[in-house]
Amino acid sequence: MLRVENLKVKFDQIQVVRGITFTLRQGMILSVLGESGSGKSVSAMSIMKLYGENQALITADKLSLNEIDLLSINERSMQKIRGVQIAYIFQNPNDALSPNKTIRSQFKELFRVHHRTYDEKEIEALLETVGLNIESKYILNMYPHQLSGGQAQRVTIALALSLNPKVIIADEPTSSIDASLTDVIVELLLSINKKYGISILFITHDFDLAARISDEILILYGGLVMEYGKKTEIFNHAKHPYTQELMKCVNSIQSRDGELYTLTGYALDPTEFKDECPFWYRCMYSTVVCKSQIPQLIEARDTSSCFVRCIHALEVNNE
Numbered sequence: 001m002l003r004v005e006n007l008k009v010k011f012d013q014i015q016v017v018r019g020i021t022f023t024l025r026q027g028m029i030l031s032v033l034g035e036s037g038s039g040k041s042v043s044a045m046s047i048m049k050l051y052g053e054n055q056a057l058i059t060a061d062k063l064s065l066n067e068i069d070l071l072s073i074n075e076r077s078m079q080k081i082r083g084v085q086i087a088y089i090f091q092n093p094n095d096a097l098s099p100n101k102t103i104r105s106q107f108k109e110l111f112r113v114h115h116r117t118y119d120e121k122e123i124e125a126l127l128e129t130v131g132l133n134i135e136s137k138y139i140l141n142m143y144p145h146q147l148s149g150g151q152a153q154r155v156t157i158a159l160a161l162s163l164n165p166k167v168i169i170a171d172e173p174t175s176s177i178d179a180s181l182t183d184v185i186v187e188l189l190l191s192i193n194k195k196y197g198i199s200i201l202f203i204t205h206d207f208d209l210a211a212r213i214s215d216e217i218l219i220l221y222g223g224l225v226m227e228y229g230k231k232t233e234i235f236n237h238a239k240h241p242y243t244q245e246l247m248k249c250v251n252s253i254q255s256r257d258g259e260l261y262t263l264t265g266y267a268l269d270p271t272e273f274k275d276e277c278p279f280w281y282r283c284m285y286s287t288v289v290c291k292s293q294i295p296q297l298i299e300a301r302d303t304s305s306c307f308v309r310c311i312h313a314l315e316v317n318n319e
């Protein structure tokens with residue numbers, strides 16, 4: 001469905017995303033995991049081409065959606081694709097909703113822009129699908145500020161679904177709502193994926209959520225893919241030292257009987273990026289070679305069909 005090869009994004013002279021590669025296949029859920037500032041949202045916004053031409057320089061060896069080359073098409077053509085073939089769920093529902101329009105007007109506007117016929121019964125049914133059962137009729141009359149955080153995020157999910165897209169990018173959709181609603185939204189995304197076969201790119205920094213929702217996992221660090229593969233492989237046999245460190249942190253939280261394990265050091269700011277492995281500062285396996293080049297993303301030479309960006313990964317895993 002969605003193929004991204006070597007995606008790079010630059011703001012002014014600062015390269016923020018330095019090489020993102022993945023394939024989101026039909027009906028799959030791929031989680032993009034990474035610390036704050038690793039480039040998750042910038043990558044997602046770039047795939048949707050939500051930055052103006054003067055805002056960001058976006059390049060890639062390939063950026064295609066169902067064989068449509070997203071890099072070469074103009075903004076007018078992209079507008080026809082957004083919402084219809086690929087939809088975006090923002091971290092904060094208020095980023096997707098116009099404050100001065102009722103929810104009904106927002107659905108109508110979306111349908112008008114895409115020359116579709118607005119059918120209120122269909123929208124009410126859709127609102128029920130996302131769990132706004134009894135309230136669906138009333139919600140259409142409301143303004144965004146009259147909705148709770150959970151209701152607003154469900155409305156944005158209904159808006160994202162309304163034109164039957166094949167792919168949804170969900171950018172930390174639970175981060176701005178009450179923690180008690182996280183499960184509800186995650187279950188909703190899972191049911192949408194199963195019911196309509198929609199592929200989902202799920203952006204998060206929460207390992208537990210990624211473990212629950214994903215088929216595949218992509219680990220970002222320093223604007224680069226560090227590891228990418230099937231969820232079970234990544235969680236049970238992580239190959240990159242960074243992923244292994246993250247797993248130690250997660251396991252120490254879950255075990256609750258020992259001290260919490262924390263990663264030493266800090267993630268680099270894009271202004272500090274150099275042609276070196278961005279993790280060598282914090283890596284117990286680093287050698288002089290790690291400081292001399294950015295390692296290639298290579299396919300692990302076993303049966304796991306995993307990709308890893310570390311020249312020591314094979315040694316580390318043979319120890």
Ligand SMILES: Nc1ncnc2c1ncn2[C@@H]1O[C@H](COP(=O)(O)OP(=O)(O)OP(=O)(O)O)[C@@H](O)[C@H]1O
Pocket residue numbers: 011016034035036037038039040041042043205269270
């Ligand atoms: N419009 C912009 N102009 C310049 N730099 C930006 C812009 N947007 C993001 N950045 C920088 O790009 C880097 C990656 O940001 P991004 O928002 O993708 O991180 P993230 O991984 O999504 O983090 P978080 O989990 O905190 O949302 C950060 O260093 C950020 O400061």
